[in-house]
Amino acid sequence: MLTQGVLALFAASPALAATIGGRYDSSVLKYSSRAIARTVRNCNTPAPPTVYFPLNFRYGSDQKITTDLVIPGTNKTMPVCFDQGSEDFWVAEPGAVLNWGAQYAGQVGPCNTSMSPVYDYSASPDATEPAPYDYFNVYGGSSKYVLGNATVDDTMVFTSVAGQQSTIAGIRTALTNLVSVRLEDESGHCEVTERVSNYDVGILGTAPFQIGPGHITNGPHVRQQFLEQGTIKAAVQSMWMDERPHGIEDTYTGGAIFGGIDLSKFTGPLVKVKSFPNVGDTVGYRVAKPIFSVQGKQITTQSDVTRCFIDSGTRNDAIPIAFGQEEEFYKVTGLVESPTYQASWPGPCESVPSNITIDMRFPGKANGTFVDIKVPLKNYVRADNGEEGLCRLNLYPSAGDCTLAAPFSTAAFFAADDENDEVAFAQGGISKRGSGPDKDSIVLRIP
Known part of the structure; x- marks a missing residue:
């Protein structure tokens, strides 16, 4: 049963060489992921179509794996969590509000602030008109509620601090106008602390698309969208991070691809x-x-x-x-x-x-x-x-x-x-x- 707080949230938005995968003796056999790739693939076999996301992992106790989304009309970016633990893709739209100060799940807190940065789709020449879509999602054991009432398709550019960039056409995202988090107001007067400002302004879920009796993916689901469009040929993905950066506070970089497995990004067997x-x-x-x-x-x-x-x-x-x-x-x-x-x-x-x-x-x-x-x-x-x-x-x-x-x-x-x-x-x-x-x-x- 929904609490009054959750009802209020709704109201606020209507809305893988030998024995690969087996035992190996490193003193006898040294694996090379590139050698594996040459063994697995025939030189005449074209690479499968894939979609690439450059990744970052910044310094900070609250940081997670992200991909930087370029905000249209600017040279600025917004960090989007690249999340194996969820399914949907959403970004905060202009005017989106972050609500906090609630002590219990389902409550609406007394504190509100404008989310920043946000995705200004209206500045993109490729963005479609927002389509009505009642979006609602819950994260972290009901510690975060996300609501919106539209989706938009756009050509989006994703980058990493190492200079990698990927331009992806026709990607769909939900537009979020309210994020409510279970976080007490420690200051007592709704001060926007570092902890408050570090909450997600966008999440791109990479978990499996589901449609069954127990669970139906709410969407938009990016990998499933690519599959249905024919952009990729299989519901497959791989993700890696590069070698550790020199400085403790430096950002880790890496990448992920939808639609294939990059066998050059690891050492030893893929099991x-x-x-x-x-x-x-x-x-x-x-x-x-x-x-x-x-x-x-x-x-x-x-x-x-x-x-x-x-x-x-x-x-x-x-x-x-x-x-x-x-x-x-x-x-x-x-x-x-x-x-x-x-x-x-x-x-x-x-x-x-x-x-x-x-x-x-x-x-x-x-x-x-x-x-x-x-x-x-x-x-x-x-x-x-x-x-x-x-x-x-x-x-x-x-x-x-x-x-x-x-x-x-x-x-x-x-x-x-x-x-x-x-x-x-x-x-x-x-x-x-x-x-x-x-x-x-x-x-x-x-x-």
């Missing part, structure tokens, strides 16, 4: 992992929980948590640690809990070593297979919280929750084939900064 199709009203990608370890020491995780959510649109990786087992987690990882209850490195951020990794061994879809993903501890450094002698990491022990989020994405090459219910991982973070897709290495399906 189809054990994954689970969406049931009921679930959305996104879920894989079997990996074995977590650090420097050969296994982290004991919660036994009744068997799946992990893959979500580039979430800030922190969460490892399922049962209540009362946090001390063991900190002992094994060498981390400490800060006075504000944050998982932290016991030293300044500059001292976080590059050679210590959070290791994850995922079970493969085929019996006896697995893939190892190593996420450098340094990749979890996203902000200095000012706690002297400590460096806060975007990683935490969490009872009942396993989420592999934006930091995981910096080190894991991701591929998905929604038609075959397949998800694959490989060790990523190896491509050169600012490198785009390698046409000669793209295949249609996960090998």
